Amino acid sequence: MIVIVGGGVTGLSTAFWLARDGHPVTVVEKGIVGWEASGRNGGGCTHPYSPLFREEQRLWPMMDELLGHPTEWRPHRLKVALDDGQLDRLWKSTKLATDQGFEAVKLDRAEMRELVPWVGDNAVGGIHWRYGGHANPQRTSQAYAWAVERLGGRILQHTAARGIRTQGGRAVAVETSAGEIGCDAVVIAAGPHTAALAAPLGHRVPMAPARVEMIVTEPLPPIVMGGVDGNGLYGRQTLRGNLAYGGGPHEWIDLDGEATPRPVNSPVVASLARRLNELFPRLGHVRVIRSWGGIVENTPDGRPILDRLEDPGNVVVASMSSVGFGLSPATGRALAQLVLQGHCDFADLSQLKLSRFGNLPLDWRSRQGWDALPV
Amino acid sequence: MAAPDPTSIAGKAFPLHGNFDHVVVGAGEAGIEAARAAATGGAKTLLVDEHPLDPGLFGLDIPYLFGARFDAAILNASRMEERIVTARPALMAAMEDGVEVALGTAAWGGFVRGQASRALAKPLLGLADRDAAWLVGFDRLTIATGARDVVLPFPGWTLPGVMGARGFDAVLRLYGAFTGRRIAVLGGGALADGVFAAAREAGLDVVARLTAPAPLRIEGREEVTGLAWQDGEQRQTVTCDTVVMAVDTVPMVDLPDLLGASIGWDAARGGFVPAASGVIAMVGDVAGTVPAMRAAWLDAALAEDHALVCACEDVTAGDLRALRPPRYLDAAGPQAGLAALGPLNQDQVKRLTRAGMGPCQGRRCREAVHALLSRDGVAPLASHRAPLRPLPLSVLAALEEDPTLRANWTGWFGIAAQWLPHWEPAPEDAEYIGGRLSGEDVVK
Numbered sequence: 179m180i181v182i183v184g185g186g187v188t189g190l191s192t193a194f195w196l197a198r199d200g201h202p203v204t205v206v207e208k209g210i211v212g213w214e215a216s217g218r219n220g221g222g223c224t225h226p227y228s229p230l231f232r233e234e235q236r237l238w239p240m241m242d243e244l245l246g247h248p249t250e251w252r253p254h255r256l257k258v259a260l261d262d263g264q265l266d267r268l269w270k271s272t273k274l275a276t277d278q279g280f281e282a283v284k285l286d287r288a289e290m291r292e293l294v295p296w297v298g299d300n301a302v303g304g305i306h307w308r309y310g311g312h313a314n315p316q317r318t319s320q321a322y323a324w325a326v327e328r329l330g331g332r333i334l335q336h337t338a339a340r341g342i343r344t345q346g347g348r349a350v351a352v353e354t355s356a357g358e359i360g361c362d363a364v365v366i367a368a369g370p371h372t373a374a375l376a377a378p379l380g381h382r383v384p385m386a387p388a389r390v391e392m393i394v395t396e397p398l399p400p401i402v403m404g405g406v407d408g409n410g411l412y413g414r415q416t417l418r419g420n421l422a423y424g425g426g427p428h429e430w431i432d433l434d435g436e437a438t439p440r441p442v443n444s445p446v447v448a449s450l451a452r453r454l455n456e457l458f459p460r461l462g463h464v465r466v467i468r469s470w471g472g473i474v475e476n477t478p479d480g481r482p483i484l485d486r487l488e489d490p491g492n493v494v495v496a497s498m499s500s501v502g503f504g505l506s507p508a509t510g511r512a513l514a515q516l517v518l519q520g521h522c523d524f525a526d527l528s529q530l531k532l533s534r535f536g537n538l539p540l541d542w543r544s545r546q547g548w549d550a551l552p553v
Numbered sequence: 554m555a556a557p558d559p560t561s562i563a564g565k566a567f568p569l570h571g572n573f574d575h576v577v578v579g580a581g582e583a584g585i586e587a588a589r590a591a592a593t594g595g596a597k598t599l600l601v602d603e604h605p606l607d608p609g610l611f612g613l614d615i616p617y618l619f620g621a622r623f624d625a626a627i628l629n630a631s632r633m634e635e636r637i638v639t640a641r642p643a644l645m646a647a648m649e650d651g652v653e654v655a656l657g658t659a660a661w662g663g664f665v666r667g668q669a670s671r672a673l674a675k676p677l678l679g680l681a682d683r684d685a686a687w688l689v690g691f692d693r694l695t696i697a698t699g700a701r702d703v704v705l706p707f708p709g710w711t712l713p714g715v716m717g718a719r720g721f722d723a724v725l726r727l728y729g730a731f732t733g734r735r736i737a738v739l740g741g742g743a744l745a746d747g748v749f750a751a752a753r754e755a756g757l758d759v760v761a762r763l764t765a766p767a768p769l770r771i772e773g774r775e776e777v778t779g780l781a782w783q784d785g786e787q788r789q790t791v792t793c794d795t796v797v798m799a800v801d802t803v804p805m806v807d808l809p810d811l812l813g814a815s816i817g818w819d820a821a822r823g824g825f826v827p828a829a830s831g832v833i834a835m836v837g838d839v840a841g842t843v844p845a846m847r848a849a850w851l852d853a854a855l856a857e858d859h860a861l862v863c864a865c866e867d868v869t870a871g872d873l874r875a876l877r878p879p880r881y882l883d884a885a886g887p888q889a890g891l892a893a894l895g896p897l898n899q900d901q902v903k904r905l906t907r908a909g910m911g912p913c914q915g916r917r918c919r920e921a922v923h924a925l926l927s928r929d930g931v932a933p934l935a936s937h938r939a940p941l942r943p944l945p946l947s948v949l950a951a952l953e954e955d956p957t958l959r960a961n962w963t964g965w966f967g968i969a970a971q972w973l974p975h976w977e978p979a980p981e982d983a984e985y986i987g988g989r990l991s992g993e994d995v996v997k
Contacts, residue, residue, distance in 0.1 A: 210901055217904065229976045248882045270986040271972060316904040317878070324887055335895050388561075388966075389669045396912040396943060410964045417881060418866075418907065425964045427562040431669050439669035440813070443939050445567045445662065445679065448686055449958060451949035462947030465609075467912055469938045473669065479979040480971030500966065526976045534978075547558040551671035 191510020212319020224310025233508035258408035298459035392424035441471030583837030584697030605633030618717030714777030733795035865911020
């Protein structure tokens with residue numbers, strides 16, 4: 179039995195790939211699957227700085243079929259620049275993908291407007307990424323969960339993991355609010371709670387939780403390629419037609435035990451509306467109908483930890499450092515390989531080991547200015 | 554100890570347009586009374602009310618089910634403001650007591666300190682009129698937002714001419730803009746009595762009143778032309794231009810929820826009702842209403858799978874039971890339907906079926922969906938999120954922004970190494986390319 183602690187996209191995808199290979203899996207989730215940051219994010223599937231990028235791009239077109247439920251995945255991204263500085267930055271991040279053989283096309287304002295009628299005279303143009311894409315986070319999270327169950331895996335919702343019992347250098351059971359579950363291997367993919375679960379095993383997993391937020395407008399008629407953003411915003415037009423965008427200041431927080439704090443919004447929602455209105459000046463009349471918050475975690479360098487521990491040797495630790503949704507098809511497959519064979523045979527994860535933080539000072543959060551403000 | 558992360562919310566100010574000892578939201582009887590008491594006691598007091606509404610909200614049935622039975626007078630804000638002051642003479646007395654009164658001003662946001670919200674210097678309320686949004690600070694807040702209509706998804710309910718009791722009352726008595734003549738009323742309690750009396754007083758014909766749940770259909774093609782129902786073995790019909798659903802109202806707990814108030818289910822007090830806490834008080838109908846036969850009426854309306862529950866997103870009772878994805882996906886739900894989910898949660902069902910996810914912000918279907926999900930136990934309250942009224946981008950964009958916030962804006966966290974190849978060691982000093990920073994680049 180492989181027990182996966184955390185029913186977010188990373189854990190669910192890991193469970194999916196393991197179950198698909200015929201391994202018995204149990205996912206332990208303290209609330210509802212995909213309920214935290216996994217189900218509420220920008221839905222982006224474009225991460226060229228990740229060693230899992232190529233696999234991310236390979237897998238997304240197959241996910242609906244693999245999971246048996248629609249993920250709303252759509253290919254390609256459009257990046258709009260409102261000035262030359264923005265365009266320059268966009269090309270810098272584009273180069274990461276084109277260096278790997280992916281294609282990007284420069285668009286002038288008129289060409290961009292052909293694709294995105296909302297773009298105004300303030301745009302200088304942009305880039306069409308003929309790679310990447312976007313999907314619906316909640317639908318995808320749920321699709322993983324149902325796929326796991328269809329393949330014979332077990333998902334325990336409303337069940338909190340309390341600890342991992344070890345014996346002779348191996349994890350033998352996961353202690354939960356519903357009793358112990360015996361295990362042959364464990365994956366800790368519990369988002370910001372990962373650190374607290376790994377600590378009793380003698381491992382410090384440095385991470386700082388933070389709150390981030392997004393806004394959503396009423397639906398508009400769908401444009402040909404909804405994965406359009408820029409101006410310091412990430413997001414997309416959903417298949418239904420809503421504009422869902424985030425960005426701007428995050429708030430570093432502390433956790434309060436095993437609960438995840440209520441992800442409230444702040445007046446930053448108005449700043450998001452302002453920047454969205456700058457990006458699409460023709461849409462000033464469009465109504466914002468909702469906002470979201472979510473709690474994510476970041477490691478000190480903002481990069482994932484995907485590592486199988488040496489002791490206990492059958493425990494894998496996974497944090498995607500605030501960028502987990504889009505990569506999840508590939509991450510889950512990589513983690514399944516870490517569980518089964520100790521290494522990933524399709525991506526170089528050598529820089530994503532926990533040991534890179536071995537010399538990290540204890541007060542690293544303070545040194546980085548990442549302390550939570552007092553309540 | 555380094556300076557706080559400049560791309561975080563730490564150190565960012567939220568400029569206020571006013572700071573009040575006491576803010577009261579909702580200028581009905583209870584709200585006016587609370588505001589007068591506060592001002593008389595020496596508190597600097599602001600009383601806001603969203604009426605006269607942004608005309609766009611009438612069409613969205615926010616906050617009440619208006620059913621398009623109003624004339625163009627509602628477009629004239631200053632005339633509507635006069636009518637509101639005439640309809641509520643105590644407003645004048647409140648002003649004389651020193652209350653600052655802001656009509657046509659909606660409370661769309663409430664922001665208080667909490668575990669995940671530590672940056673606020675003090676509790677804030679987000680307000681907006683038709684043109685702009687702004688923030689005010691408060692020491693005490695009284696929520697007197699009243700109750701809104703419970704919509705019964707009987708066939709034909711989306712036709713122009715189908716109203717809620719609160720929508721009918723507002724259009725008739727507050728705005729003086731009601732355009733119907735012949736009215737059928739659904740409901741057997743005090744709410745329906747009130748509708749009946751107000752209609753008679755206005756010289757309207759009340760052609761039918763259904764006091765108990767029955768299979769019924771609202772008839773009409775372009776708008777309401779009649780009502781048909783089953784009375785024992787007999788099918789009854791009447792000709793009418795308006796159907797008023799006056800079975801029940803529900804406390805408007807959106808603002809209390811946003812502010813983190815404890816909200817519990819109490820069927821005898823109108824459903825989910827909020828508890829006062831700390832500096833936040835609830836007065837009037839928002840604190841609880843009287844028992845009504847809502848459950849039986851909703852059961853009758855939801856009996857058929859083809860009952861259209863969420864009109865914004867085109868979700869039927871059958872779609873909900875089957876947990877069917879929205880039609881544009883042309884896909885089936887899980888074989889087990891709702892049972893595939895475990896304990897039912899309205900927010901989760903919303904995200905999967907889109908019921909309650911549309912521009913009316915779930916006001917027209919919230920109670921019906923909740924009833925449908927509560928067969929085996931009361932489902933938890935579906936969350937409310939800002940903005941509590943759908944605000945145009947341009948209105949929210951007009952909120953005054955701290956220049957420091959803008960100057961330090963990042964697309965995502967501003968951690969430079971996050972955006973560079975993860976198969977190479979993280980560089981000590983790198984340029985942030987993860988998103989656009991306004992003005993000077995503060996993250997290197």
